[in-house]
Amino acid sequence: VEGIGYDFIPTVIDKRAIDYWVKTDDDESFAMGRNLIRHEGLLIGGSCGATMAGAFRFIKENKIGAGKRVAILFADSSRNYMSKNMDDSWMEANGFSMKEINRTCNEKGYYAKLYKVA
Template identity: 30%
Template sequence: MLTGNDWSPHKIQGWTPDFVPGVLDKSVIDEIRLVSDDDAIATAKRLAAEEGIFCGISAGATVATALALAADAPAGSNIVAMLPDTGERYLSTPLFEGISEDSDEPWLDTL
Protein backbone atom coordinates (compact mmCIF):
# COMPACT_ATOMS: atom_id res chain seq x y z
CA MET A 1 0.00 0.00 0.00
CA LEU A 2 2.84 2.39 0.78
CA THR A 3 4.46 1.71 -2.58
CA GLY A 4 1.25 2.33 -4.49
CA ASN A 5 1.18 -1.28 -5.68
CA ASP A 6 -1.77 -3.61 -5.21
CA TRP A 7 -1.54 -6.28 -2.52
CA SER A 8 -0.11 -9.62 -3.64
CA PRO A 9 0.85 -12.81 -1.76
CA HIS A 10 4.37 -12.99 -0.38
CA LYS A 11 6.52 -15.17 1.90
CA ILE A 12 7.48 -12.50 4.43
CA GLN A 13 5.61 -13.30 7.65
CA GLY A 14 4.78 -10.30 9.79
CA TRP A 15 4.53 -7.89 6.88
CA THR A 16 0.97 -7.04 6.00
CA PRO A 17 1.16 -4.86 2.92
CA ASP A 18 -2.51 -3.89 3.06
CA PHE A 19 -2.20 -2.48 6.60
CA VAL A 20 -0.98 1.04 7.22
CA PRO A 21 -0.92 1.95 10.93
CA GLY A 22 -2.70 5.14 11.89
CA VAL A 23 0.39 6.42 13.72
CA LEU A 24 2.56 6.31 10.58
CA ASP A 25 3.96 9.76 9.81
CA LYS A 26 4.65 9.63 6.08
CA SER A 27 6.45 12.97 6.24
CA VAL A 28 9.50 11.30 7.82
CA ILE A 29 9.83 8.68 5.06
CA ASP A 30 12.48 9.58 2.49
CA GLU A 31 12.14 6.50 0.32
CA ILE A 32 10.35 3.16 0.13
CA ARG A 33 12.30 0.26 -1.33
CA LEU A 34 10.96 -3.07 -2.50
CA VAL A 35 12.63 -6.36 -1.61
CA SER A 36 11.88 -9.75 -3.13
CA ASP A 37 10.98 -12.85 -1.14
CA ASP A 38 14.06 -14.59 -2.55
CA ASP A 39 16.40 -11.78 -1.46
CA ALA A 40 14.81 -11.71 2.00
CA ILE A 41 15.20 -15.47 2.48
CA ALA A 42 18.75 -15.52 1.08
CA THR A 43 19.81 -12.67 3.36
CA ALA A 44 18.27 -14.31 6.45
CA LYS A 45 20.20 -17.49 5.62
CA ARG A 46 23.36 -15.45 5.08
CA LEU A 47 22.91 -13.72 8.45
CA ALA A 48 22.75 -17.14 10.12
CA ALA A 49 25.70 -18.61 8.22
CA GLU A 50 28.05 -15.62 8.29
CA GLU A 51 27.07 -13.66 11.39
CA GLY A 52 25.41 -16.25 13.63
CA ILE A 53 22.19 -14.21 13.67
CA PHE A 54 19.16 -16.54 13.76
CA CYS A 55 16.32 -14.41 12.42
CA GLY A 56 13.16 -14.51 10.35
CA ILE A 57 12.40 -13.61 6.77
CA SER A 58 11.33 -10.05 7.59
CA ALA A 59 14.70 -9.45 9.25
CA GLY A 60 16.38 -10.79 6.12
CA ALA A 61 14.32 -8.33 4.07
CA THR A 62 15.31 -5.49 6.38
CA VAL A 63 19.03 -6.28 6.12
CA ALA A 64 18.84 -6.88 2.35
CA THR A 65 17.33 -3.42 1.99
CA ALA A 66 19.89 -1.87 4.36
CA LEU A 67 22.74 -3.44 2.36
CA ALA A 68 21.29 -2.10 -0.90
CA LEU A 69 20.91 1.33 0.68
CA ALA A 70 24.48 1.19 2.01
CA ALA A 71 25.82 0.39 -1.45
CA ASP A 72 24.35 3.67 -2.73
CA ALA A 73 25.05 5.79 0.38
CA PRO A 74 27.76 8.44 0.60
CA ALA A 75 30.98 7.44 2.36
CA GLY A 76 30.72 7.79 6.14
CA SER A 77 26.96 7.22 6.24
CA ASN A 78 25.43 5.43 9.22
CA ILE A 79 22.64 2.96 8.50
CA VAL A 80 20.67 1.21 11.24
CA ALA A 81 18.58 -1.92 10.63
CA MET A 82 16.48 -3.27 13.51
CA LEU A 83 15.75 -7.01 13.69
CA PRO A 84 13.09 -7.49 16.37
CA ASP A 85 12.57 -11.26 16.20
CA THR A 86 14.25 -14.64 16.20
CA GLY A 87 14.23 -17.46 13.67
CA GLU A 88 12.48 -19.92 16.01
CA ARG A 89 9.05 -18.85 14.77
CA TYR A 90 9.91 -19.62 11.17
CA LEU A 91 11.10 -23.24 11.26
CA SER A 92 8.12 -24.36 9.15
CA THR A 93 8.51 -21.61 6.53
CA PRO A 94 10.39 -21.49 3.22
CA LEU A 95 13.32 -20.05 5.17
CA PHE A 96 14.24 -23.52 6.41
CA GLU A 97 13.20 -25.65 3.41
CA GLY A 98 15.89 -28.24 2.74
CA ILE A 99 17.87 -27.36 5.87
CA SER A 100 18.54 -31.02 6.67
CA GLU A 101 19.80 -31.87 3.18
CA ASP A 102 23.47 -32.87 3.13
CA SER A 103 23.56 -33.01 6.91
CA ASP A 104 24.64 -35.91 9.07
CA GLU A 105 22.62 -34.60 12.03
CA PRO A 106 19.53 -36.88 12.36
CA TRP A 107 17.58 -34.36 14.46
CA LEU A 108 17.48 -31.94 11.51
CA ASP A 109 15.21 -34.39 9.68
CA THR A 110 12.55 -33.68 12.32
CA LEU A 111 12.26 -30.01 11.31
Protein backbone atom coordinates (compact mmCIF):
# COMPACT_ATOMS: atom_id res chain seq x y z
CA VAL A 1 0.00 0.00 0.00
CA GLU A 2 1.52 3.24 -1.17
CA GLY A 3 2.84 5.39 1.67
CA ILE A 4 2.52 2.83 4.48
CA GLY A 5 3.94 -0.30 2.88
CA TYR A 6 7.52 0.17 3.99
CA ASP A 7 9.01 -2.40 6.37
CA PHE A 8 10.15 -0.12 9.17
CA ILE A 9 8.75 1.59 12.24
CA PRO A 10 9.52 5.33 12.43
CA THR A 11 12.04 6.09 15.18
CA VAL A 12 9.93 8.99 16.49
CA ILE A 13 7.02 6.73 17.47
CA ASP A 14 6.39 6.21 21.17
CA LYS A 15 5.67 2.47 21.28
CA ARG A 16 4.35 2.81 24.83
CA ALA A 17 1.38 4.77 23.47
CA ILE A 18 0.27 1.85 21.27
CA ASP A 19 -2.01 -0.78 22.75
CA TYR A 20 -2.33 -3.10 19.77
CA TRP A 21 -0.44 -3.65 16.50
CA VAL A 22 -2.02 -5.16 13.39
CA LYS A 23 -0.18 -5.90 10.14
CA THR A 24 -2.26 -6.13 6.96
CA ASP A 25 -1.23 -7.09 3.44
CA ASP A 26 -1.95 -5.30 0.18
CA ASP A 27 -4.67 -7.75 -0.89
CA GLU A 28 -6.81 -7.32 2.20
CA SER A 29 -6.10 -3.57 2.39
CA PHE A 30 -7.20 -2.97 -1.20
CA ALA A 31 -10.14 -5.36 -0.78
CA MET A 32 -11.40 -3.50 2.28
CA GLY A 33 -10.76 -0.10 0.71
CA ARG A 34 -12.71 -1.00 -2.42
CA ASN A 35 -15.48 -2.48 -0.27
CA LEU A 36 -15.77 0.75 1.72
CA ILE A 37 -15.96 2.74 -1.50
CA ARG A 38 -18.50 0.42 -3.13
CA HIS A 39 -20.79 -0.34 -0.20
CA GLU A 40 -20.38 2.55 2.22
CA GLY A 41 -19.70 5.45 -0.17
CA LEU A 42 -16.48 6.42 1.63
CA LEU A 43 -13.97 7.83 -0.85
CA ILE A 44 -10.77 6.56 0.74
CA GLY A 45 -7.32 5.35 -0.27
CA GLY A 46 -5.50 2.08 0.31
CA SER A 47 -4.07 3.03 3.69
CA CYS A 48 -7.61 3.57 4.99
CA GLY A 49 -8.48 0.11 3.70
CA ALA A 50 -5.53 -1.20 5.73
CA THR A 51 -6.78 0.71 8.78
CA MET A 52 -10.27 -0.77 8.52
CA ALA A 53 -8.97 -4.28 7.77
CA GLY A 54 -6.84 -3.99 10.91
CA ALA A 55 -9.86 -2.80 12.88
CA PHE A 56 -11.88 -5.80 11.67
CA ARG A 57 -9.10 -8.12 12.84
CA PHE A 58 -8.88 -6.33 16.20
CA ILE A 59 -12.65 -6.60 16.71
CA LYS A 60 -12.71 -10.31 15.85
CA GLU A 61 -9.55 -11.31 17.78
CA ASN A 62 -10.65 -9.43 20.89
CA LYS A 63 -14.30 -10.45 20.63
CA ILE A 64 -15.50 -6.86 20.83
CA GLY A 65 -19.22 -7.28 21.35
CA ALA A 66 -22.38 -5.26 21.02
CA GLY A 67 -22.43 -1.96 22.84
CA LYS A 68 -18.68 -1.39 22.37
CA ARG A 69 -17.05 1.21 20.12
CA VAL A 70 -13.81 1.17 18.15
CA ALA A 71 -12.59 4.53 16.79
CA ILE A 72 -10.83 4.55 13.43
CA LEU A 73 -9.18 7.55 11.78
CA PHE A 74 -8.93 7.66 7.98
CA ALA A 75 -5.93 9.73 6.92
CA ASP A 76 -6.44 10.08 3.18
CA SER A 77 -8.97 10.20 0.38
CA SER A 78 -9.30 8.47 -2.97
CA ARG A 79 -8.26 11.59 -4.90
CA ASN A 80 -4.68 10.35 -5.46
CA TYR A 81 -5.73 6.79 -6.27
CA MET A 82 -8.33 7.20 -9.01
CA SER A 83 -5.95 5.66 -11.57
CA LYS A 84 -4.45 3.12 -9.17
CA ASN A 85 -6.17 0.84 -6.64
CA MET A 86 -9.62 2.16 -7.62
CA ASP A 87 -9.02 1.11 -11.26
CA ASP A 88 -9.66 -2.57 -12.10
CA SER A 89 -7.21 -2.44 -15.04
CA TRP A 90 -4.41 -1.03 -12.85
CA MET A 91 -5.12 -3.65 -10.19
CA GLU A 92 -4.88 -6.51 -12.73
CA ALA A 93 -1.74 -5.03 -14.37
CA ASN A 94 -0.06 -4.87 -10.95
CA GLY A 95 -0.80 -8.45 -9.99
CA PHE A 96 -4.01 -7.97 -8.02
CA SER A 97 -6.64 -10.40 -9.25
CA MET A 98 -10.14 -9.00 -8.94
CA LYS A 99 -11.36 -12.56 -8.38
CA GLU A 100 -8.90 -12.84 -5.47
CA ILE A 101 -9.96 -9.43 -4.11
CA ASN A 102 -13.60 -10.56 -4.12
CA ARG A 103 -12.65 -13.88 -2.48
CA THR A 104 -10.76 -11.99 0.24
CA CYS A 105 -13.78 -9.75 0.87
CA ASN A 106 -16.10 -12.74 1.18
CA GLU A 107 -13.68 -14.83 3.27
CA LYS A 108 -12.95 -12.07 5.77
CA GLY A 109 -16.54 -10.84 6.00
CA TYR A 110 -15.75 -7.46 4.46
CA TYR A 111 -19.12 -7.37 2.72
CA ALA A 112 -20.88 -7.13 6.07
CA LYS A 113 -22.37 -3.76 6.87
CA LEU A 114 -19.70 -2.05 8.91
CA TYR A 115 -22.02 -1.16 11.76
CA LYS A 116 -22.88 -4.86 12.16
CA VAL A 117 -19.33 -6.23 12.53
CA ALA A 118 -19.61 -7.52 16.10
